[in-house]
Amino acid sequence: MSSGWLVVSVALACAGASLAGREARLVTTTQGPVRGYRALQGDHFEFHGIPYATVPTGAHRFMAPLPGPVWLQPLEATNNYTICPQFNRIPQTEFVIKEDCLIANVYVPDTNEKNLPVLVIVHGGAYQVGFGNMMQPRGLMESKKIVAVTFNYRLGVHGFLCLGTADAPGNAGMKDQVALLRWVKKNIGKFGGNPDDVTMAGYSAGSSSVDLLLVSKMARGLFNKVIPESGANVGAWSVQIDPLENAKMYAKELGFENVDDIYALEEFYKSASLESLASTAFLDRKDSSFVFSPCVERNTGVDIFLDDSPVNIIKQGKYKKVPVLYGFSNMEGLFRLNLFESWKDEMNSNFSMFLPIDLEFKNTEQREEVANVIKEFYFGSKPVGYDTILSYIDYFSDVIFAYPTLRSTKLQVEAGSKLIYLYEYSYPISIFSSFFKPDPIPEYLKNVRGARHVAQTDAVLDSALAPPEDGDLTEQYIKHKKVMKELWVNFVTTGKPSSEDESASKLGAWAPADAECAPHAALGERLEVRGDLLGARRRFWEDVYGRHYRHPQPPPTPPARHTEL
Secondary structure, eight states: OOOOOOOOOOOOOTTTSSOOOOOEEEOOSSSSSEEEEESSSEEEEEEEEEEEOOOOOGTTTSSSSSEEEOOOSSOOOOOOOOSOOSSSSSTTOOOEEEESSOOOEEEEEEEEEOOOOEEEOOSTTTTTTGGGGGGEEEEEGGGOOOEEEEOOOHHHHHHOOOOOOSSSSOOOHHHHHHHHHHHHHHHGGGEEEEEEEEEEEEHHHHHHHHHHHTOOOTTSSSSEEEESSSOOTTTTSSSSSSHHHHHHHHHHHHHHOTTTTTHHHHHHHHHHHHHHHHHOOOOOOSOOOOOOOOOOOOSSSSOOOOOOOOHHHHHHSSSSSOEEEEEEETTTTGGGGGGHHHHHHHHHGGGGSSSOOTOOSHHHHHHHHHHHHHHHHHTTTTTTTTGGHHHHHHHIIIIIIIIIHHHHHHHHHHOOOOEEEEEEEOOOOOOOOOOOSSSSSGGGTTTTBBBOTTHHHHSSSEESSSOOOOOTOOOOHHHHHHHHHHHHHHHHHOOOOOOTSSSSGGGGGOOOOOOTTTSSSESSSSSSEEEESSHHHHHHHHHHHHHHHHOOOOOOOOOOOOOOO
């Protein structure tokens, strides 16, 4: 994910398009009436820019969202360009960065059926960037079996500053997501959806998000199925290891020095412009973190989204077990391909710098010893370089995405979860995203084939940022996308991905996974059910994490505030 990735080359549908002659539909929500329109493409209706909650401002900007506004006259639900404050300066004039950015978009098939299952989609972007309609569910509307929702939530410092103080308790962005689910519970029935049959799906940071919602008491009862696509709740980047230290570090980068006074630090963040706070996206951290992400909260007297580390919550069984469709792509590490040239030499001289942040060691000697063992496991006696590019991809696939998913699967099954459908996605299209495509393509990459980060999401949803290139849209891939959509719709509607009466049945009997991560579905050019997933690599990391795992911690209790006599 390069810093220039959020450049949109195509206008998102609906907003800006002429509404003349298009069929409208009026829906009365708890806040007021909204008017949506038949889509320009597809047989469904779209409602864009519905404010589901309100962002608090001023001194309260890092707190939980407030109720949404109310109105009497119909709201023209066509605003598809509001996005939350974030890194990147988007050149398109259509986009509007607003502090009060919490909007929902609803997709409704043109059918007389009511009480349809609901799919709520959480966008990705490393918790730093993105917006609700970055990936859109238009293709899923063809089934006429589901209602879908996308939405914005606060990002970066604005969404994930976690000081453990009254005004910055943490997890504002996750509390936005809970507010959206509560809005769905109250309103989706008016759009033809079933408020008691809600599936949470997400990709990348959205995948981490829905996996965290799974273990959050605050979100309990608001959904009954989960689809995390390339991101897990126990990943090194999913929860801040030391949120107060992160806040101090970034404040220093911005020129503030009095970081050891928690109240001065809090005042700095409350008074700084949101634009200045979004001056970095943390997308090139060697420790596989993104700095500002969800956190374990301390009790400040308000609702807590996450009160313990996900590992502890799962081990103790303190969450509601629901069906989960869980997986990742086989070459997730392509996510770090744009950093290969600048990282490869340092990985040879100081590999320990690239260990994930959620590992801890007794001393430097132990850290170096473990780093050498890990480097040898992936690269053998060869250096990190052009001849070992696949090992480089495997390493970052495992530490950022694959092993956390497998670890969470094992922990959940051991805690009593019986309906986790595990998969690895491997359909080979271009290994380059539209945001990183070298020209010319280096010789050492020309024969690399596999599925990049969230490639399965690309197969199921429709990208507004990077639609498939013409060379990728082969007849075979179009058929493959149809089957992938069937699997996802099956899961949303029945809680099981495979079906006996659809083309996806060629997959065979896809049973839930056991504690050894078997069986799993191999979703590629062929669809088949196989045994355990990445067995040797998973067991290697089980040993490492069994010895060296570092649980994320809440910020410490601040000292009593001094008052003037």
